[in-house]
Amino acid sequence: MNILVLNCGSSSIKYQFLDMCNNAELKAKGIIERIGLKDGIVKHKRFDDVKHQLITDVPNHEVGINIILAILTNPEYGVIKTIDEIKAVGHRVAHGGENFTKSVLINQAVKDDIEKCIDLAPLHNPANLKGILAMEKLIPNVPQVAVFDTSFHQTMPPEAYIYALPYEYYDKYKLRRYGFHGTSHKYVAQRASQFIGKKYEDLKIITAHLGNGASMCAIKNGESVDTSMGLTPIEGLVMGTRSGDAGLGVVLYMMEKENLSLKAMSDIVNKKSGLLGISGLTSDMRDLRKARDEGNEKAKLAIDIFVYRIRKYIGSYTYVLGGADMIVFTGGIGENEELIRKMVCENLEFAGIELDLALNNSAKGEPTIISSPNSKTKVVVMPTNEELVIACDTNKIVSKNNCF
Amino acid sequence: MKILVLNCGSSSVKFQLMDMISGREEDVDVLASGIIERIGLKDSKISYEPKGQNKVKKIQDIADHTQGIDLILQMLLDPQIGVLKSKHEIAAVGHRVVHGGETFSGSVKITQDVIDKMIECVDLAPLHNPANLKGIYAMQKLLPDVPQCGTFDTAFHQTMPDYAYMYAIPYALYDKYKIRRYGFHGASHYYVSKKAAQLMGKKYEEVKIITCHLGNGASIAAVKNGKSVDTSMGLTPVEGLMMGTRAGDLDIGALFYIMDKEKLDREAANNLVNKLSGVLGVSELSSDMRDVEEAAWLKGDYKSDLALKMYFYRVKKYIGSYAAAMGGVDAIVFTGGVGERGPETREFICSDMEFMGVKFNKAANDGVKAKLVEISMPDSKVKVYAIPTNEELVIAQDAYKLING
Numbered sequence: 001m002n003i004l005v006l007n008c009g010s011s012s013i014k015y016q017f018l019d020m021c022n023n024a025e026l027k028a029k030g031i032i033e034r035i036g037l038k039d040g041i042v043k044h045k046r047f048d049d050v051k052h053q054l055i056t057d058v059p060n061h062e063v064g065i066n067i068i069l070a071i072l073t074n075p076e077y078g079v080i081k082t083i084d085e086i087k088a089v090g091h092r093v094a095h096g097g098e099n100f101t102k103s104v105l106i107n108q109a110v111k112d113d114i115e116k117c118i119d120l121a122p123l124h125n126p127a128n129l130k131g132i133l134a135m136e137k138l139i140p141n142v143p144q145v146a147v148f149d150t151s152f153h154q155t156m157p158p159e160a161y162i163y164a165l166p167y168e169y170y171d172k173y174k175l176r177r178y179g180f181h182g183t184s185h186k187y188v189a190q191r192a193s194q195f196i197g198k199k200y201e202d203l204k205i206i207t208a209h210l211g212n213g214a215s216m217c218a219i220k221n222g223e224s225v226d227t228s229m230g231l232t233p234i235e236g237l238v239m240g241t242r243s244g245d246a247g248l249g250v251v252l253y254m255m256e257k258e259n260l261s262l263k264a265m266s267d268i269v270n271k272k273s274g275l276l277g278i279s280g281l282t283s284d285m286r287d288l289r290k291a292r293d294e295g296n297e298k299a300k301l302a303i304d305i306f307v308y309r310i311r312k313y314i315g316s317y318t319y320v321l322g323g324a325d326m327i328v329f330t331g332g333i334g335e336n337e338e339l340i341r342k343m344v345c346e347n348l349e350f351a352g353i354e355l356d357l358a359l360n361n362s363a364k365g366e367p368t369i370i371s372s373p374n375s376k377t378k379v380v381v382m383p384t385n386e387e388l389v390i391a392c393d394t395n396k397i398v399s400k401n402n403c404f
Numbered sequence: 405m406k407i408l409v410l411n412c413g414s415s416s417v418k419f420q421l422m423d424m425i426s427g428r429e430e431d432v433d434v435l436a437s438g439i440i441e442r443i444g445l446k447d448s449k450i451s452y453e454p455k456g457q458n459k460v461k462k463i464q465d466i467a468d469h470t471q472g473i474d475l476i477l478q479m480l481l482d483p484q485i486g487v488l489k490s491k492h493e494i495a496a497v498g499h500r501v502v503h504g505g506e507t508f509s510g511s512v513k514i515t516q517d518v519i520d521k522m523i524e525c526v527d528l529a530p531l532h533n534p535a536n537l538k539g540i541y542a543m544q545k546l547l548p549d550v551p552q553c554g555t556f557d558t559a560f561h562q563t564m565p566d567y568a569y570m571y572a573i574p575y576a577l578y579d580k581y582k583i584r585r586y587g588f589h590g591a592s593h594y595y596v597s598k599k600a601a602q603l604m605g606k607k608y609e610e611v612k613i614i615t616c617h618l619g620n621g622a623s624i625a626a627v628k629n630g631k632s633v634d635t636s637m638g639l640t641p642v643e644g645l646m647m648g649t650r651a652g653d654l655d656i657g658a659l660f661y662i663m664d665k666e667k668l669d670r671e672a673a674n675n676l677v678n679k680l681s682g683v684l685g686v687s688e689l690s691s692d693m694r695d696v697e698e699a700a701w702l703k704g705d706y707k708s709d710l711a712l713k714m715y716f717y718r719v720k721k722y723i724g725s726y727a728a729a730m731g732g733v734d735a736i737v738f739t740g741g742v743g744e745r746g747p748e749t750r751e752f753i754c755s756d757m758e759f760m761g762v763k764f765n766k767a768a769n770d771g772v773k774a775k776l777v778e779i780s781m782p783d784s785k786v787k788v789y790a791i792p793t794n795e796e797l798v799i800a801q802d803a804y805k806l807i808n809g
Contacts, residue, residue: 159713163654164646165662165676166685167707173665175658232657238572243656246571248677249640250583251656252670254573257581266660269573277574298575304567308729315728316721323759350732351760 002027002085003394004072005387006065007092008131010123011035013064016387017072017079020395024388027079028072032064040064044071052077061127062134069138089135089144090394092183092386094124096148098174103151103393106132106144114146120174120231145394152182155223160320163230177235179227181209183389185217186224188330188382195367196326196378204321206314209384210340211331212240212283216310218317218324226320228313234269237313238306240283243273245309278302285333285340307343314344318351324377327353330384335365345379352376405808406435406493407800408480410473411500412539414531416441417472420796421480421487421494427804429797435487436480437796440472448472452479454487469535470542477546497543497552498803500591500795501536503529504556506582511559511802514540514552522554528582528639553803560590563631568729571638585643587635589617589740591798593625594632596739596791601630603778604735604787612730614723617793618749619740620648620691624719626726634729636722642677645722646715648691651681653718686711693742693749701748716752723753727760735787736762738779744792745773754779754788761785 001021007014016029030044040058045051052071058064072078072086080086091106097117104110111132118125128146135144153161161177162170169175185207193200205219214237218226228236228244238244246269255265268277276283279302281291291299318324329341338361345355354375363370363381371379405425411418418439425431438452448466453459460479466472480488488494499514505525512518519540526533536554543552561569569585570578577583593615600615601608608630615625622645625635636644636652646652654677663673684691687708689699693715699708727733737743738750747769754764763784768777772790780788 157713158710159717162686162710162714163658164651164683164686164711164714164718165654165658165681167688169662173661175661177655230655230658231661232655234657235655243572245653246573246656247585247638247640247643248651248654248656248659248673249638249642250571250573251659252674253581253583253639254577255670262660262663266657269656273573275572278570278572280575301566301570302572305570305572308567309572311728312725315724315726317724318728319720319724319757319760320717322756347731348728351728 001087001395001399002080003088003090003391004068004086005090005092005390005394006131006135007387007390008061008127010127011037013061013068013131015068016391018388018391020391020399024391029387030068030071032058032067034058035061035064042067042071044077046077046079050077061130062137065131065134065138083139086139086142088394088398089139089142090390091128091132091135091144091146092390093128093146093148094150094180095121095178096146096150096154097178098154098176100146100148100151101154103145103147103390103397105397106146110146120178143398145390145397147183147390147393149180149182150178152186153177153179153217153224153227156225156227160226175231177227177230179215179217179224180229180233181213181215181217181227182224183386184209184330184384185215185219185227187386187389188328188384189217189219191367192326192328192380192382195380195382196369198325203325204323205326205328206317206321206324207328207330208310208314208334208344209331210237210310210329210333210337213242214239214244214331214333216313216317218320220321226317238278238302238309239274240285241271241274241276243269243277246273275302275306278305285337289337289339303340303343307340310340310344311348314348314353315351323352326378326380328380328382329370330382335381335383338363341370341379341381353379355379405495405804406488407496407498407803408494409498409500409796409799409803410539410543411796412469412535414535415443415445417443417469417476417539419476420800422796422800424800424804427801427808429801432797432800438476438479440466440475442466443469443472450475452476452485454485457485460485469538470545473539473542474546491547494547494550496803496807497547497550498799499536499539499543499552499554500557500799501554502532502557502588503586504554504558504562505586506562506584508554508556508559509562511553511555511799511806513806514554518554528586551803551807553799553806555591555799555802557588557590558586560594561585561587561625561632561635564633564635568634583639585635585638587623587625587632588637588641589621589623589625589635590632591795592617592739592793593623593627593635595795595798596737596789596793597625597627598630599776599791600735600737600787600789603776603789603791606734611734612732613735613737614726614730614733615737615739616719616723616743616753617740618645618719618738618743618746621650622647622740622742624722624726626729628730634726646686646711646718647682648693649679649682649684651677651685683711683715686714693746697746697748712752716749719753723757733760733786735789738788738790739793744775744790747772747790750779750788750790757786762788764788
């Protein structure tokens with residue numbers, strides 16, 4: 001069965017086309033950027049490396065998706081003859097609020113519920129909905145499935161998700177911690193369990209999804225019990241441009257001193273903080289590391305703070321879980337930056353964590369156990385694949401077949 | 405040598421007169437203590453307790469800190485209830501000062517230069533530092549020849565490494581406003597961590613201790629080899645643990661969301677997260693743990709039960725986080741009103757920590773209030789203690805050391 005996976009952002013659409021009958025083979029993938037702006041950019045790549053690029057105005061998501069369908073059916077660089085070969089569409093949806101604890105087949109009620117969550121994710125959910133509506137219009141008879149970033153974390157207990165604010169805000173606005181990157185945390189935890197030959201449901205796992213956005217998750221017997229992002233993705237770890245945890249007092253102080261509006265302040269903690277803010281250089285870990293190695297003090301500090309925050313969450317979740325059996329690194333930084341992994345795991349022998357430095361050094365983007373054989377807690381690098389999870393969930397819901 | 409310790413709040417003055425004798429804790433004698441509340445309001449409340457005598461309470465209008473402190477001196481010198489013959493017996497005054505910024509990493513003798521630097525920190529603690537200064541000015545006026553010393557709430561935490569005290573916000577804001585984490589309750593964390601090292605029979609400089617100061621305000625510190633390396637309060641005391649009425653850690657995005665939805669300005673938001681949140685906000689009942697425990701455990705109130713679970717959960721997460729920060733932990737200490745008087749709180753927080761080498765001693769803990777007690781089993785790898793704090797003693801001892809050279 002051929003499945004199209006869509007990840008619609010406010011001004012972009014990422015897509016992947018997978019053949020689920022053929023071991024979830026990735027047939028093609030691509031991205032459309034600058035939707036709604038002049039000169040939209042379309043990039044497409046087929047499994048055999050045949051590429052297609054164009055620059056054209058893409059005024060809205062519907063036009064964008066039409067372009068994707070045209071590309072997929074193009075005789076030269078496409079992968080199917082007609083759009084009838086698309087058997088299902090899987091959508092990434094950012095915020096499912098408390099309504100969705102797992103992936104669902106999209107119907108009117110689901111669309112209504114996604115719309116109700118717009119307030120909680122004002123940038124993402126409208127874009128996700130646009131993608132769904134466009135698809136319905138363009139290929140009306142194809143089933144669509146929504147896979148939520150938040151649903152995996154719906155198993156958190158209230159003491160982990162309620163904020164210490166007046167309770168009425170939870171009643172009134174459903175203001176609570178939701179967490180994100182759910183598909184990634186779940187996927188890498190499951191895969192890493194298989195990889196070390198253990199049953200996912202028997203383990204206590206800490207997953208660190210370290211990309212430009214970054215979050216951690218404590219997973220106990222297959223359920224997320226805590227995660228570092230909250231109502232919004234600002235909370236938790238230091239990220240490329242997000243501050244992560246920072247005191248409320250700090251924010252209110254800055255707003256007063258610099259006379260900032262909510263919007264301006266939000267911009268600072270979302271777009272100008274994190275690794276970029278501290279270093280004053282870049283939000284990209286590769287560049288930052290280079291600068292650090294060349295002796296840049298602020299680059300070093302940015303990395304130190306980034307690492308320290310992760311270490312603290314590892315400690316925290318170790319206590320939450322009553323001991324961790326495995327720590328999994330994923331995301332661009334988690335998969336590729338051996339220095340970060342080394343710094344994070346240093347001096348944590350007391351928690352049963354012991355890295356094998358050689359294994360750690362060699363691990364790059366491939367599933368690898370990087371802890372030493374006698375480390376009580378296994379440490380694993382596991383590349384994430386959120387699109388695959390979306391495709392599998394979609395496949396499962398549409399065909400009732402298990403994927404992996 | 406008699407030292408007067410003053411803790412001046414915006415509308416209150418707490419005091420203790422201590423006879424230091426040798427300066428060592430076991431030789432210290434508290435001659436009198438008390439508090440004046442509602443300064444500047446009608447019907448100020450005065451409470452005074454001389455050693456070995458009954459507490460004296462009265463109500464009288466006190467216009468300002470100078471008048472309040474003058475009254476304290478009068479009471480100390482009173483022929484009936486007083487404990488001093490002459491005010492010249494006071495050898496030094498030790499002040500608690502809330503915010504010392506990056507300027508003060510230890511207690512100091514107060515000079516004009518120190519006062520100037522304290523004024524520079526007013527911006528960082530706009531409620532507290534001006535009150536502390538008022539106490540100093542009043543004393544300069546009333547006892548002009550007596551040396552005064554300042555002990556800062558923030559000083560003990562000045563040993564934090566940069567990666568612990570810097571926020572992940574644009575660096576320029578640190579340069580411009582010194583926005584960073586400072587931490588508070590320093591004297592308390594210092595006192596109980598040092599005490600714990602003594603109890604363990606170890607050198608303070610060789611142990612890793614996590615101190616939980618749980619009162620109406622609450623903070624945790626990681627003390628490694630005698631130095632604070634991290635603490636949960638930040639630039640302001642609102643950060644970190646859930647407190648009586650403070651929210652503690654919260655998604656900044658959630659703050660924006662509420663400010664937007666409820667049309668709150670900065671002051672209203674400040675009030676919300678400082679005075680209406682925490683245990684009070686979640687339980688919708690009280691900021692006092694005793695009330696909330698009763699409602700949760702005796703009446704089965706869901707929100708009170710949730711508030712307690714959250715409170716314990718967050719302390720536990722910080723303990724884990726600081727164990728990782730220090731690469732292990734040798735002792736966990738509970739102090740502050742809740743930490744000293746809440747055996748249930750201590751038990752809940754320490755539950756399921758066996759994997760980390762904590763063997764909790766339920767029998768030793770049960771019912772113990774306001775007493776120094778070891779609450780881990782003798783063979784527990786990580787020791788756990790309840791230790792009554794004594795910030796006044798730290799202030800007095802620091803003053804003693806400063807004037808004795």
